[in-house]
Amino acid sequence: MNEFVAAIIFIIIFIIFNNLNTKIRKLEKEISDLNYKINNTPPAQTEVIHKKNSTEETSFPQQEQSPLVHYQNIQPSEVNENISTPVQKDWLAPVSDFLKQNALTIIGIFTLVLGIGYFVKYAIDKNWIGEAARAGIGFCTGAGIIITGHFLRKNYQAFSSIITGGGAAVLYFTATIAFREYHLFTQNTAFIITALITAASIILSYYYKNEVLIIFSLIGGFAAPLMISTGQSNYLFLFIYITLLNTGMLAASFLQHWKSVGWTAYIFTTGYLFFWTNESPELLSITFYLISYLIFYIFALHDYFRRNILSTSDILILALANFSSILGLLYIFDTLKYDPPIVFPLIFAAVNAILLFREYTRKSFGVAYSVFAGLVTSLITIAVAIQFKTHLITSIWAIETTLLLFIWKKTGHKIFKTFFYILFPLVMIAQLITWTEYFGTKDFNIIFNPPFITSSFTIVSIMINLYLLRNTVKETQEKSNNIFEDLITAISYGVIYITFLLEITYHISEMPWSAITSTGLLFSIYYIFILLLFRKLLSIRNDVQNLLIYLFFFLFVINTSVSTLSVVTAVLTKKLNLSFYFLHLLQWIPFIYIGYRIIPTSAFHKQKISYWIQALALIISVSCELHHSYILMVSNNLPHSYKASEHFNILYLPIIWTILASIFIYKGLKKNIQEYNKIGFVLIGLMVLKLYGYDVWQMDNISRISAFIALGIILLLSSFAFQRLKNMIRNMVDKKDKTEENTD
Known part of the structure; x- marks a missing residue:
């Protein structure tokens, strides 16, 4: 029964196909007749002309030919115009068209x-x-x-x-x-x-x-x-076969100029080599790495030697062939513990240096010169990185990202930038794995250790990447709000920060937690300070500068109030030396510089809230700093510090706030900045509420009298200074008005 049904279905399909074929033939005849009526040309003659023009067009890329061409109406000028200005298509267009059709x-x-x-x-x-x-x-x-x-x-x-x-x-x-x-x-x-x-x-x-x-x-x-x-696993037999297959590929690509054939062979060959390297690393595989490198290098340089041209495909396979071969060869040497591992990057660098010298002697400083120079520099950098025993994948990928970005800048082909975007996250993943080496290892040297040296190469690479991205944006006059470039920039600065923070933290990990926290915050403050100091050189946008300033004040206040208090506690309990406390005072250098030099010239200063943020940070930090210093001066142990802290908060803190409030009001009147006046009066109000609502009920009579007398004198002196300042301003205004009247 099933066989009978299958036979019926087969007969029905045959009948349908035969009917469709008959209709298609009729349609072809109608089109031929219509063409004869329009052009007054017999179908046979039209076919001859079509074949002739088809022959003439074989020199053009297939994807640039129009599917419908009226050959009789083409003028010589139009042909020349088409030849001189070929249509530029995306590199994926031929593949897309083929799949669609x-x-x-x-x-x-x-x-x-x-x-x-x-x-x-x-x-x-x-x-x-x-x-x-x-x-x-x-x-x-x-x-x-x-x-x-x-x-x-x-x-x-x-x-x-x-x-x-x-x-x-x-x-x-x-x-x-x-x-x-x-x-x-x-x-x-x-x-x-x-x-x-x-x-x-x-x-x-x-x-x-x-x-x-x-x-x-x-x-x-x-x-x-x-x-x-x-x-x-008969790898010798396998790779002899693959080498013969690649040799046939190379011959076919030379005879017919088929680039996709070489790419297909490269992808499969690299996959087989990597599998062999991972499964069973041995010296024999080095031979086939070198043979494959030679085959694909010859494939990539075919057009270069024949017509002195390096296409996008050629440049990309040059870069990938160098780096994939280096990765596999160095992995074999590292696994088998052979020396020196830098021999292969130096050999490949020498091969590219010969081509670089060829371009130099010909005084040709175009795309080919830039590509070979980038390859030589990258390979020598890899050799240096390997000599310092860095992590293999992290260093090679980081250097390769820079090479891809450099080639994109020199050639303008966006495919290299696309590959950069693909490879950059892989570099970050490899960098995360590199950082894990800090955990569980206790004998690393300062700076000269594998994780930090590897991270240093990554830092140099990403700094060059940022420079290339920024300069390219300037040259093309593009907007710098590209989300990918902003994300890459943020991640790059984050990698630099984490690298140094982990190195510092690793070497002080035996100290109390308070010391580690304080040191980390101090480094963070200085890192942000350096970014703000070189903000113009780094082309940091105004909105990012504002964010960094907010973050700086936040970390500064946290370090001064919470972190430093834990350091004081550790000093009083003899866990830390008193000298460590003075280390954190270095944070006041960037605070003062940012307040007097950076903020007045930044967009942050144009916001009213900036005055309040800066004043709040100053008030909290000064109060906490004096509080911690007072405790260390009068206390010998931790229990005694609690009483000293309470005494400071009741007696000295209102005086400190009054002095700061007077300074803010004075500065507001002098520079005619209303926000400072508001800050000063708000601080006085808080001081009065604290004084009369809590402090006076905690003081003894002598302390209460001393506090009121001191505060009274400060307030009177401040009032006198304000009145004098008002008179000075009034006199200056009167003199200006009289001068203008005399001039009139």
Whole structure:
């Protein structure tokens, strides 16, 4: 019953296909007649002209040809214009166009292969055919599909390529199943069969001059070892085969100038090499790394030696071939403990230096010169990094990001910037792993230790990246609000901060927690201070400057109030020396400089709230600083410090607030800044509330009298100074008015 239904479905499909084919032929005839009426040209003549123009256009990239061209109306001037100004397309456009135009074909051949597979499975379940017959059907089916593609190649080139590739896929899978499942022949025989399939596919690709087909063939060729693998690691045999495959690829790409073929081979070869390196690192693999490096370097430099041109694809594969080979070779040397590991980056640097010298002697300082100079510099930097025993992946990836950004700046090809965006997060992940080396290790030297040296190379790399990004924005006059660049900038400064903070914290980790916290806050304050000090050189935007100033005041207040109090407690309990307390006083240097030099010239000063933020930080910090100093001067132990603290808060704190309030009011009157006046009077109000609401009830008579007398004198002197200042201002205004009247 099922067989009968399948036969009926097959007949219906055949009838539908035949009807559609008849309609298509009628439509083609109608189009030909219509073309004859419009152009007054017989169809045969039109076809001749079309073929002639098609021949003339073969020198142009396929993606730049228009699908509909009226050949009779093309003028010579239009042809020249088209030649001089070719249409620039995105590098993904050919792939996208191919998928759009051939999606149904690809799905169709995939479906056909599945259908054949299900049919064979059904036949096997019914015991219609034996194992040898199954393999024979598979080989015949694959060959039949390839023959069908051969007859369709003239009129349907893309369709024929996919059909032929599908036929090759059927042959590959048939050979795999015949070996792995049915055991019809040995592994060597299976490998010979798959190698012959690959060779036949490559020959057909070259004969048809079809790039799509050779890509299918290469994918099958590289997948063949996996298909016939038995789990035994015969890497020597594998990479001899891969080297022969790459040699054929190189020949085909030279003859037909197919870049995608080289990229396909590079991706598979690198994957196999990395797997071998990770699975079983041995000296033999070094030979195949060097052979592969040579093959892909020759592939990348083909156009350079022939026409002195380095395309985007060539530059990218040059960079990737250098760095992937270096990564694998250094990993082998590091795992096997061989020396010196820097020999390979220096050898590769020498190879690129020869090409750099060639450009220099020709006085050619264009793209090629910049690319080779960047490669030489990067490889020498890697050699230095490895010599200092840095972490391999972190250093290489960090240097590679800088190289990609440098090449993007010199060539303008955005693909390098895209790869930079992809690689930068990987560098940050590798850097996080590098920092974990601080935990669990207790014998690192100061500065000269692997995590810090590795981080130093990352810091140098990201600083160069920031410089290149900033200069590129200036040159192109673009806005600097790109979210990716802002995020990269923030992360880069964060990496610098964390690197030094971890190094400092690691070496003082044996000290009390209060000392670690205070030192970390002090470093944070100075780090922000340095960023603000060099804000113009670093091109820090005004909104970021404001954020940094807010953060600076917050950390300053936290360190002065909370952190320093814990240091005082540690000093009184003999856990820290008194000299450590004076270390934190260094934070007042950036506080004073920012207050008097940076804030008055920044956008932060234009906001009214800035006066309140700055004043609040000053009031809290001065009060806490004097409080901590007083406790250390009068206390010998921790219990006695509690009484001293209470005495200071009741007796001296109101006096301090009164003096500060007087200073704010005086400054507000002198510079005519109302915000300072408001701050001063608010502080006096708080002092009065505190004094009369709490302090006076805690004092003895002598302290109460002393406090009132001192506060009274301060207030009277302040009032006198204010009155005198008002008179001075009034006199200056009167003199100015009289001068203006005399002038009139």
